[in-house]
Amino acid sequence: MESCNCIEPQLPPDELLSKYQYISDFFIALAYFSIPLELIYFVKKSAVFPYRWVLVQFGAFIVLCGATHLINLWTFTIHSRTVAIVMTTAKILTAVVSCATALMLVHIIPDLLSVKTRELFLKNKAAELDREMGLIRTQEETGRHVRMLTHEIRSTLDRHTILKTTLVELGRTLSLEECALWMPTRTGLELQLAYTLRQQNPVGYTVPIHLPVINQVFSSNRAVKISPNSPVARLRPLAGKYPGEVVAVRVPLLHLSNFQINDWPELSTKRYALMVLMLPSDSARQWHTYELELVEVVADQVAVALSHAAILEESMRARDLLMEQNVALDLARREAETAIRARNDFLAVMNHEMRTPMHAIIALSSLLQETELTPEQRLMVETILKSSNLLATLINDVLDLSRLEDGSLQLDLGSFNLHSAFREVINLIRPIASVKKLVVTLHLAPDLPEYATGDEKRLMQTLLNVVGNAVKFSKEGSISITAFVAKAESLRDPRAPDFFPVPSDNHFFLRVQVKDTGSGINPQDYPKLFTKFAQSQSLATKNSAGSGLGLAICKRYHMLVIRFVNLMDGHIWLESEGLGKGCTAIFMIKLGVTECCTESKLPAATNASMNHAQTAFPGLKVMVMDDNGVSRMVTKGLLVHLGCDVTTVSSGDECLRLISQDHHVVFIDVCMYDGYEVALRVHEKLTKRHERPLTVALTANSDKATKDHCRRVGMNGVVLKPVSVDKMRTVLSDLLEHRNLV
Amino acid sequence: MPLHHYRPPPNHGGITSTQQQQVTHQPPAMDVLSQSRRQLADYTNSLHRDGFLDDQFSQLQQLQDESSPDFVMEVVSLFFEDCQKLVTNMARALSELQAVDFKQVDSSVHQLKGSSSSVGAARIKNLCVAFKTCCDSQNRDGCMRCLQEVNRECVLLKNKLQTLFRLEQQIISAGGSIPM
Numbered sequence: 025m026e027s028c029n030c031i032e033p034q035l036p037p038d039e040l041l042s043k044y045q046y047i048s049d050f051f052i053a054l055a056y057f058s059i060p061l062e063l064i065y066f067v068k069k070s071a072v073f074p075y076r077w078v079l080v081q082f083g084a085f086i087v088l089c090g091a092t093h094l095i096n097l098w099t100f101t102i103h104s105r106t107v108a109i110v111m112t113t114a115k116i117l118t119a120v121v122s123c124a125t126a127l128m129l130v131h132i133i134p135d136l137l138s139v140k141t142r143e144l145f146l147k148n149k150a151a152e153l154d155r156e157m158g159l160i161r162t163q164e165e166t167g168r169h170v171r172m173l174t175h176e177i178r179s180t181l182d183r184h185t186i187l188k189t190t191l192v193e194l195g196r197t198l199s200l201e202e203c204a205l206w207m208p209t210r211t212g213l214e215l216q217l218a219y220t221l222r223q224q225n226p227v228g229y230t231v232p233i234h235l236p237v238i239n240q241v242f243s244s245n246r247a248v249k250i251s252p253n254s255p256v257a258r259l260r261p262l263a264g265k266y267p268g269e270v271v272a273v274r275v276p277l278l279h280l281s282n283f284q285i286n287d288w289p290e291l292s293t294k295r296y297a298l299m300v301l302m303l304p305s306d307s308a309r310q311w312h313t314y315e316l317e318l319v320e321v322v323a324d325q326v327a328v329a330l331s332h333a334a335i336l337e338e339s340m341r342a343r344d345l346l347m348e349q350n351v352a353l354d355l356a357r358r359e360a361e362t363a364i365r366a367r368n369d370f371l372a373v374m375n376h377e378m379r380t381p382m383h384a385i386i387a388l389s390s391l392l393q394e395t396e397l398t399p400e401q402r403l404m405v406e407t408i409l410k411s412s413n414l415l416a417t418l419i420n421d422v423l424d425l426s427r428l429e430d431g432s433l434q435l436d437l438g439s440f441n442l443h444s445a446f447r448e449v450i451n452l453i454r455p456i457a458s459v460k461k462l463v464v465t466l467h468l469a470p471d472l473p474e475y476a477t478g479d480e481k482r483l484m485q486t487l488l489n490v491v492g493n494a495v496k497f498s499k500e501g502s503i504s505i506t507a508f509v510a511k512a513e514s515l516r517d518p519r520a521p522d523f524f525p526v527p528s529d530n531h532f533f534l535r536v537q538v539k540d541t542g543s544g545i546n547p548q549d550y551p552k553l554f555t556k557f558a559q560s561q562s563l564a565t566k567n568s569a570g571s572g573l574g575l576a577i578c579k580r581y582h583m584l585v586i587r588f589v590n591l592m593d594g595h596i597w598l599e600s601e602g603l604g605k606g607c608t609a610i611f612m613i614k615l616g617v618t619e620c621c622t623e624s625k626l627p628a629a630t631n632a633s634m635n636h637a638q639t640a641f642p643g644l645k646v647m648v649m650d651d652n653g654v655s656r657m658v659t660k661g662l663l664v665h666l667g668c669d670v671t672t673v674s675s676g677d678e679c680l681r682l683i684s685q686d687h688h689v690v691f692i693d694v695c696m697y698d699g700y701e702v703a704l705r706v707h708e709k710l711t712k713r714h715e716r717p718l719t720v721a722l723t724a725n726s727d728k729a730t731k732d733h734c735r736r737v738g739m740n741g742v743v744l745k746p747v748s749v750d751k752m753r754t755v756l757s758d759l760l761e762h763r764n765l766v
Numbered sequence: 767m768p769l770h771h772y773r774p775p776p777n778h779g780g781i782t783s784t785q786q787q788q789v790t791h792q793p794p795a796m797d798v799l800s801q802s803r804r805q806l807a808d809y810t811n812s813l814h815r816d817g818f819l820d821d822q823f824s825q826l827q828q829l830q831d832e833s834s835p836d837f838v839m840e841v842v843s844l845f846f847e848d849c850q851k852l853v854t855n856m857a858r859a860l861s862e863l864q865a866v867d868f869k870q871v872d873s874s875v876h877q878l879k880g881s882s883s884s885v886g887a888a889r890i891k892n893l894c895v896a897f898k899t900c901c902d903s904q905n906r907d908g909c910m911r912c913l914q915e916v917n918r919e920c921v922l923l924k925n926k927l928q929t930l931f932r933l934e935q936q937i938i939s940a941g942g943s944i945p946m
Contacts (some may be wrong), residue, residue: 396895654845654881665829746822746883
């Protein structure tokens with residue numbers, strides 16, 4: 025803005041110059057007035073303008089300048105003093121405002137300039153964001169593709185579908201010309217073309233696995249660009265002049281064994297498949313990074329999907345196998361159950377059938393024994409009973425085949441008289457042997473202990489069996505049985521090489537030899553005799569006492585015998601000179617040495633009760649009623665020996681006269697004609713149950729009728745005469761403990 | 767269920783183990799004593815073996831102690847007295863010319879059986895069993911025969927027991943004690 029020196033002396037102006045000046049001033053003024061208007065107008069229009077008051081300032085400045093120039097118009101002609109003053113004022117104002125504005129602009133212009141730089145900066149940022157947006161979008165696209173691919177791949181557990189889908193989806197996503205999968209062959213030395221995208225049925229191209237390009241691909245887990253001319257990529261005839269870029273990536277084939285518990289599967293597996301992807305030929309397309317990444321991710325996913333498919337296949341196969349096995353096992357189980365049930369039914373029936381008569385025999389024999397018998401008869405009945413007992417044991421054992429077969433046969437150990445066991449067996453066999461006119465001799469060595477610890481019943485069974493066999497198969501001659509303690513040297517018998525007995529202090533080995541003069545055994549048949557399913561032809565003659573069943577039982581007995589001998593840590597074998605020269609059965613068993621010489625034939629319960637029994641009953645007031653003087657004296661002596669205070673009476677009247685609450689026990693001989701009546705009277709006389717004496721019947725016969733009668737009259741017990749000291753002791757103990765004879 | 771096993775009652779006519787134990791400590795150089803003891807043991811064994819005595823007799827011997835040193839002898843004496851009385855009764859009853867009172871004979875036999883079993887006279891007891899059968903069948907001749915046998919047995923047993931007691935006395939007088 026030029027400062028106009030408008031205060032000049034008034035010369036007669038050049039008319040033209042003045043005119044132009046006049047016009048210019050006018051236009052300047054106009055412009056000066058219109059600029060603020062425009063400014064205001066546009067600022068009003070725009071919302072974002074931070075410097076309004078600067079504008080006002082500026083506007084004022086311009087207006088004043090305009091005013092000045094306007095007023096200048098009047099100064100061209102002669103003007104009054106007022107005009108001059110106004111002019112001056114205007115000029116002064118203008119000067120002030122313009123200076124102020126100038127000062128203000130110093131602040132403002134840098135700001136305005138920085139706005140510009142900010143604008144530039146923002147523009148750059150916007151461009152960057154745009155780029156990043158582009159990238160993200162690309163990644164998202166990739167991710168979407170991968171997800172879609174994965175979804176497609178994983179939506180099936182079928183191997184082939186997986187692979188086919190992979191190729192298809194990849195082809196679609198990446199718009200590939202060709203996509204191929206090479207799988208390693210079984211030998212692992214070649215890669216075979218397994219699937220392609222475009223070709224429907226790939227013929228089995230194979231390439232050796234150790235090509236450098238393949239090694240290159242296999243050694244890295246990235247997608248690797250390979251040459252389109254490599255053998256794996258030359259799949260189809262060249263469609264165009266410039267084949268598209270080819271990328272190959274390895275697909276690990278994971279096995280179940282690759283999945284360790286703690287570590288993620290390291291790709292230490294050697295087996296890879298090769299996936300080859302070809303871009304369309306004659307296109308300028310290149311493999312972008314994100315596309316390569318996509319391919320790598322897909323390859324990994326495929327590997328996992330394949331492994332899952334493989335696992336599933338295997339588990340399905342295993343499950344089918346298991347189901348088959350299950351069915352087979354079920355069938356076998358049902359068959360076994362049926363067999364067992366059949367056997368048990370058979371055993372139960374046989375059990376019952378065989379035990380019923382045995383019951384009868386034993387029960388009746390014991391009943392018979394209770395009756396009055398001549399000594400010969402008694403001996404016979406006792407023999408019957410003993411044999412029946414043995415037979416009962418045999419039946420128990422034979423019929424419990426399952427126990428035998430399970431091997432759960434237990435020994436019944438106890439002390440017993442060894443000598444008498446032998447003698448009993450001989451006594452049992454003697455009648456049968458004498459029928460056959462066979463002489464049976466028993467020789468017990470002098471050093472054979474009289475008592476031993478072992479299973480008496482089973483020893484006798486074994487002996488009976490062995491001797492019985494000897495008798496059975498000897499038509500004439502003699503049976504000799506020897507028993508002695510086996511010495512250490514003879515323990516290791518060369519004929520029984522697997523037998524290694526170890527003697528100790530508490531045990532000795534009993535050796536029993538049963539020699540017969542029967543038909544003998546063919547030496548070739550030795551091993552068969554004592555095995556389960558053996559049959560010795562020389563023994564199974566037609567005349568032998570067994571038919572099929574007999575021989576079967578014979579075999580069973582053998583099992584029993586063997587089992588028993590084994591349980592006793594022993595051994596059994598046969599010797600024979602040959603056919604017709606007789607044979608000797610030898611067995612050795614381990615028996616325990618018994619210190620005490622008392623027979624512990626009593627069952628444990630009785631022993632226990634004997635331990636509880638008092639040995640003396642001091643102060644026990646007892647009354648004995650018996651009409652037989654001798655019996656009376658004996659009973660009294662018995663009770664006195666046990667420490668009782670005894671009163672004896674010989675008649676019912678005397679008894680009733682003398683009985684009182686003080687008496688603890690009354691023994692009444694119920695064989696007396698008024699025995700029972702006395703008992704009744706005693707009960708009537710002393711009615712208070714807990715205070716009245718216990719009544720016990722003494723009788724010589726213990727049949728059921730007597731017992732019932734005693735019970736009916738309310739007696740507390742029955743004792744069989746004659747009474748031994750021990751028996752009396754037990755009786756008194758039981759009475760005092762239980763107030764009854766149990 | 768296993769079958770019930772019948773346990774036979776203790777040895778009838780077998781050798782009892784009690785007789786075989788020589789419990790007492792033998793003082794040195796007492797050959798007479800040990801000889802007497804052996805004699806006694808053998809004799810007792812033989813009595814048992816031959817069935818004259820059974821377990822009950824041993825029980826009686828067990829009852830003999832310091833408080834009743836002659837218990838066995840007393841019982842045995844009483845038994846023989848009883849025996850005599852009963853035999854006489856039975857003889858009288860059986861020699862009745864008219865009807866024999868078998869009931870009385872039966873009760874006497876019953877008594878004798880009781881006594882003999884209390885004492886342990888096994889043979890006599892067994893004879894009583896046979897006797898009873900004859901009584902039940904009212905067989906006079908049978909009864910007579912049985913009675914004669916009983917008488918004979920009683921005498922026999924008496925002699926045997928006297929010998930036994932003599933042996934015991936020998937031992938006692940030699941300073942030992944009778945083994946139980």
